Amino acid sequence: MNTTRPTPSKDDIALLPEFRRLGLHQITLVDNAPQAREAAAALRDHADWGFDTESKPTFLKDQVSDGPHIVQLSTREQAWVFQLHDPACLELVAGLLADGRHTKAGFGLGDDTKRIKSKLMVEPAGVLELNHIFREQGYRKDMGVKGAVAVLFNQRFIKSKKAATSNWANPRLSEAQLIYAANDAWAAAMVHEALRG
Template structure:
């Protein structure tokens, strides 16, 4: 008989202690070529990264997003938030995402990867949808970062709705945007490590 493993409800998750998020002291904003070269060198030292993207939300019918506007990559210790205005920075991120040698793990990555193909003109390689790993373990179809953190760590992952729907195409990102973006990738890195451990 095929049994589905239970996942905690919103109410149950609300009672859990908070997941220790990565703070601004361990988040690097990258928006120039030299910064991107440094970030890429640091990331290449690690075989797997937490991965996510953010795009400026669209609110009108028929409006098409030209995102992603930022790409987030994270190790277990540190996160990098890449803005894609600078040509050199954008090209270095694109090359990094096309490398099959590094695993890029995250949740709900279908939209992210199709936008990367469209904007960065590369085929993302080594992309690992964490929901697939949970399905293999008998959990419901889509776990998401909140459910995964609750199941694996018995902790509550905080996500700001205000930051989620903010302008990710802004030339200057706010501290709350940086923390929001970095932690999606940071939590994904920790979830992957726990699943592989």
């Protein structure tokens, strides 16, 4: 028998205690080839990664994004925020994303995957859309990271709207941007681990 489960409302989530986030000491900004090689070596020690991307927002009707501008990959202990303006860094990230030996878990990855194909010229492999797992468990609506954290951990995942709509193409990312981006991927890694439980 299929049971339909309700997705938690914004009001319900607002009452929950705050979900812990990675601090800056657990986040590595990667914007050149040597850093990218180091990050890739660290990531390859782990089978599963949290995954997300960010693109500079478009505000005009027919404006097409040239994102993603950053790619975030995370383990349970550390997150890496890769800036893609350096061609060697972009190439290394493309290699990581095309490597099917590692699961890349995240939310709402359809758009991310399309943009990666267009910009990085690779088909991301091993991508796991976490919403599909929640659908299989009877949740009707897309869960998203906030809903997933509420359901699995009974906590509230904080996302800054200001950071979300900031300029991700900026060569110098702010601390707020780094924390926002890294924690999106990290929360996905934590949700994936909890679902495998």
